[in-house]
Amino acid sequence: MSLFRRNRKVKVASYPFDRKLHKPVVYSSICTGEKRAGFEWIADGRFEEIMCIRRPEDMEAFMEAYGLTAAEIETKY
Numbered sequence: 001m002s003l004f005r006r007n008r009k010v011k012v013a014s015y016p017f018d019r020k021l022h023k024p025v026v027y028s029s030i031c032t033g034e035k036r037a038g039f040e041w042i043a044d045g046r047f048e049e050i051m052c053i054r055r056p057e058d059m060e061a062f063m064e065a066y067g068l069t070a071a072e073i074e075t076k077y
Contacts, residue, residue, distance in 0.1 A: 015039065015050055017066050024066065024073045026053065037062045037073075 015038075017024075022039035025047065029035075035053035040046065053059050063069065 014065075015048060022048075024068050026059075026073055026075045028075055028077055030077050035059075 017039060021042060023042055025038060025040045027036045027038075027047065036049050037051050037053050037059070038047055038049040041048075051058065051062060053062070063073070
């Protein structure tokens, strides 16, 4: 374990994302501040978690991997 962080590229799990079936969502905990990014099925509301958001770079990597903008992502608490 090092004391200094290296610039590592964030890896994002591949998930078949279809805009007609899924909507991008970030679930954020009010108590702990933990954030989980993923996709919610429009039909029944199931949530498929893709990654944990710890830094702004993680959110940027998620948006870049799936071609999303910040305006498209809904935040739920």
